[in-house]
Amino acid sequence: MDLFIVNHIWYFFIYAFLGWCAEVMFHTIITGKWVNRGFLNGPLCPIYGFGMMLILLALDPLKNNIVLLFVGAVLLTSGLEFLTGWVLKNLFHLTWWDYSKRPFNLGGYICLEFSLMWGVGGVIIVKLIQPLVQQFVQSIPYVVSLIFLAIFIIILLLDFMATVATLIGLEKDVRELEKVGLGIRNLSDSLSHELSDVARITDSKVESTRQELQDKLESLEKQSVLLKKHLFEKRFLGSHRLFNSLPKLYFTKHHEIIMQLKEEFNKILHDSNK
Structure with missing residues (x-):
């Protein structure tokens, strides 16, 4: 498998896990109760993994321009969040989040406040966190990566089906x-x-x-x-x-x-x- 693909699959799992951690910490602090905010049973929020994959793939040429990187991150993550919310509501008949009471929202799927937060988060991750993640991923031997990613993908598919x-x-x-x-x-x-x-x-x-x-x-x-x-x-x-x-x-x-x-x-x- 191409090393580029292998690395980006790693990025998906790493950011899906970090996103899950952030969601759990935020809602545990807000509610005072441990809350598994993920769609899946396991410790992954795929929307964060896909979101960062989009940013890394589409906005790499803009990573040295903070303004364009921020705008691009806002647009990409907002589009992904809107699509995910729409699919969950229309396919599974449930709403995992609802921004309808927040100002400048679109169908309750996205709102300006959180879109700007995703933009800031995208910039911080690309500029500060991604270099460390990239260094970690590149240090993993190729064969070891294939083995672990195969296991992770199988677990993810089983969790999704469950x-x-x-x-x-x-x-x-x-x-x-x-x-x-x-x-x-x-x-x-x-x-x-x-x-x-x-x-x-x-x-x-x-x-x-x-x-x-x-x-x-x-x-x-x-x-x-x-x-x-x-x-x-x-x-x-x-x-x-x-x-x-x-x-x-x-x-x-x-x-x-x-x-x-x-x-x-x-x-x-x-x-x-x-």
Whole structure:
């Protein structure tokens, strides 16, 4: 494999890891709680890796011009952030971040404040950090690089597939919960109707109908409890991480029931920590 490609794959993984560290540190300080802000389960934020790859590849001719380097970093990182946010929202129906309440935002995907921060960060990394990273990468023997990068790529692909499977499974479970919840509401309405409509049917039939509806209602409620338990206890590479580590994660589909689940999950955590 070409040494240029090998080096840039290293840059991707290094900056994806450093970006993950920065995200975790920032949100841990803000929330007072350790938060895995990555899309993946592992310690990588690919958007940072791809962002720095873009900057290093596209802006290398401008690295000696601070102004052009800054403007280029703002445009490239903002474009990548917008595209990533749009894909997450439209493909996976979730919003990992939301700038809609910040001034000068575009669709909530990007905003001027953070775009300028990415620009400053890009300049600092290119001028101060990248020379050290480049020196480190170039010191790694070629064969050793190939071995480690092959391992990292395999782990990354497996993590990505596990994350996608988790999101698909979560949506499937949530759809089932919505269906059960609708059944519970319909049965509750029917039960109230049957009990109040004593003028049309006899008392014995009221009792018989009431018991039948009550049995169905209890069955659906048990099913709902089991589904929630299944969701909350899927700890390893499961939805538990999404509820626990991403308290502000916003799902555009099934939003109402997701918020209800997050509230119940947080209550369970609170009670267990007492």
